Amino acid sequence: MRIGIMGLGRIGSFHAETLAGLDGVDSLVVTDPVAAAVATATERFGATATDSPEALLAAGVDGVVIAAATDAHPDLILAAVRGGIPVFCEKPVARGVEESLEVLRAVEGSGVEVHIGYNRRFDAGFAAARRAVLSGELGDLHTVRSTTLDPAPPPLAYVAVSGGIFRDCGVHDFDIVRWVTGREVVEVYATGGNRGAEYIREAGDVDTASALLTLDDGTIAVISDSRHNARGHDVRLELHGMKDSIAVGLEDRLPLHLDDRVVVRTAAGERTEELGRRSSYTYQLEAFAAHLRRGTPLTLDAADALTTMRLIDDCYRAAGFPVRPRAVLPATA
Ligand SMILES: NC(=O)c1ccc[n+]([C@@H]2O[C@H](COP(=O)([O-])OP(=O)(O)OC[C@H]3O[C@@H](n4cnc5c(N)ncnc54)[C@H](O)[C@@H]3O)[C@@H](O)[C@H]2O)c1
Structure with a gap:
């Protein structure tokens, strides 16, 4: 198989x-x-260099992996779909719902498969949590907490085209809450603020944000995201039900300063900083390759991703980012 990669x-x-x-x-x-990025890929992997996405699509590829900056996703997906070439595109589909809808309309009826890269769906810990919920092992859920804390903010150039913290970072949490619980969201509250890198505020974004979601069975889900976590990349999910609770991401590399008496050993979760290890990132590309070879179904299409983007838009409306009037509580005497 010959695979194209747009964005290095x-x-x-x-x-x-x-x-x-x-x-x-x-x-x-x-x-x-970026010519240097292309040169590295040709040297390291014997890849064939092309000087544009159009040239790549004309080079006889069986499938294309889109890993370009987020603002380039819609045009690149649309070009591949027009060429009849199956797509794996990194999350998110686009910077907003309008662009995502445009992509969806082009994909629908085209007969071309477009898979969006929400790698947590391929992580053993998150998959175990989903099985525990759907089998009834946890009983009726009442509370879900999903956390994504980055070790340090991405550079300004990345932030500027990312679509904002909820679409760029929180999108993993919104997707995994929907996927693990199998429920949809009926009510949202959201807020955010800036305590760190000044350029994030200047770009009209926040560095820390939270959303409070009510799911259609009454479960309350809390999403917590930040660009600043001094101890490293922290990705966790906790689910509490009437019969049992389960957590993903609490393992011996958890970047938290725990009480000396506490030893944490449970199912491993995904950590982006493990980009060198065999992980959910490997499994999702294996699934894409298997789809190209044998037509095995893909787990997340553009329509599913659009539902998450709509949910995020609701959160942005609720939060009124970047600036909103805040109710200031009177100082206590
Ligand atoms: N699933 C995950 O956990 C995960 C992790 C990191 C990034 N991402 C997503 O992957 C995408 C890229 O992120 P990154 O961290 O690699 O960013 P990056 O800024 O390091 O790299 C983006 C690359 O895209 C290239 N590019 C821009 N426009 C292009 C175009 N039209 N055609 C081809 N290449 C183009 C840039 O030159 C750059 O080399 C983003 O959409 C991001 O949301 C997902």
């Missing part, structure tokens, strides 16, 4: 390395406006 930044170069090692992938064709 942080995640694109990692995907190139994974794809180069997958069974059934014979060759890679790559493109990125």
Whole structure:
């Protein structure tokens, strides 16, 4: 199989390395406006360089992996769909609902499969949590908490085209809450603020945000995201039901300063900083390659991703980012 990769930044170069090692992938064709990134991929993986997405799509690829900056996703997806080439595109589909809808309309009826890369759905810990919920093992849920804390903010150039913290970072939490519980959200409250990098505020974004969601069975879900976590990348999910509770991401590398008496050993969760290890990132590309080879179904399509984008828009409306009047409580005497 010949796979195209559009975008060779942080995640694109990692995907190139994974794809180069997958069974059934014979060759890679790559493109990125940054010449040095292309040169590295040709040297390391013997990839064929092309000077534009159009040239890549004309190079006889069986499927394309889109790992370009978020603002480029819609045009690149649409170009691949027009060419009849199956797509794996990194999350999110686009920076907002309007652009995502445009993509969805083009995909529907095209006969071309478009898979959106929400890697947590391929993580063993999150999959175990979903099984525990859907089998009834936890009983009726009452509370879900989903956390994504990045070790340090991405650079301004990334923030500026990311769509904002909920669409860029929180999108994993919104997706995983929907997927693990199998429920949809009926009510939202959201807020956010800036305590860290000044350029994030100047870009009209917040560095820390939370959303409070009511699911259609009455479960309350709390989402907590930040660009600042001094101890490292923290991805956790906790589910509490009437019969039992389960947590994902509490393991011996949990970046939290625990009480000396506490030892945490439970199911491992995904950590982005493990980009070198075999992980959910590998499994999702294996699933894409299997789809190209044998037509096995993909787990998340553009329509499912659009539902998450709509939910995020509701949260933005609720929060009134970037600036909103705040009720200031009178200081206590
Ligand atoms: N699933 C995850 O956990 C995860 C992790 C990181 C990034 N991402 C997503 O992957 C995407 C890229 O993130 P990143 O961290 O690698 O960013 P990055 O800034 O490191 O890299 C983006 C690359 O895209 C290239 N690019 C821009 N426009 C392009 C175009 N039209 N055609 C080809 N290449 C183009 C840029 O030159 C750059 O090399 C973002 O959408 C991000 O949300 C997902």
